């Protein structure tokens with residue numbers, strides 16, 4: 001088993017990191033697994049150029065034209081069994097580094113077009129080489145009341161498009177200073193149980 005935690009916060013030891021560590025702890029309470037945790041901001045990951053050659057024309061090349069750390073990270077994603085996607089709420093959405101990372105995951109996704117008789121794309125859907133793997137979502141926000149609806153929706157919708165089964169989330173509020181989440185026993189316990197669920201439950205597409 002291999003668990004890959006992808007942390008979109010630029011703060012090592014910050015709230016997202018602390019909560020993700022609890023999810024890892026919960027997962028490891030159920031199984032021995034190799035755990036890889038990566039901080040997206042510590043990797044060399046260029047912006048997607050928008051060429052779409054990895055997916056278009058369907059099926060596309062399945063390869064990105066950019067050579068950087070994403071080559072290795074795509075291989076790591078492919079060989080993992082389960083994921084933690086963690087992000088702080090930045091400007092009401094996922095952090096910019098995590099959004100860049102998600103964009104650069106596109107070579108793992110294949111667009112399956114529905115075509116009309118003239119070969120025009122009239123609809124379609126996605127499949128991906130991550131189909132059937134499982135993921136837990138971790139979100140930390142500064143506001144004391146829930147304001148991460150968009151963060152959650154962006155993360156959730158992308159996991160659905162990649163065919164990744166979602167097992168649940170932990171959303172921790174009121175965390176402005178890096179150590180704030182570490183004082184929230186309820187959120188830490190929820191994160192631990194999320195880690196347990198990441199191993200014991202099937203999750204939903």
Ligand SMILES: Cc1cc2nc3c(=O)[nH]c(=O)nc-3n(C[C@H](O)[C@H](O)[C@H](O)COP(=O)(O)O)c2cc1C
Pocket residue numbers: 009010011014015016017087088089090091092093140141142143147175176177178
């Ligand atoms: C650029 C930036 C934008 C932010 N935007 C929001 C926001 O829109 N809503 C919110 O509740 N918190 C916002 N925050 C606060 C972070 O979500 C919060 O401090 C979070 O706990 C940080 O997690 P971390 O310690 O893992 O980096 C923002 C922080 C930064 C640095």
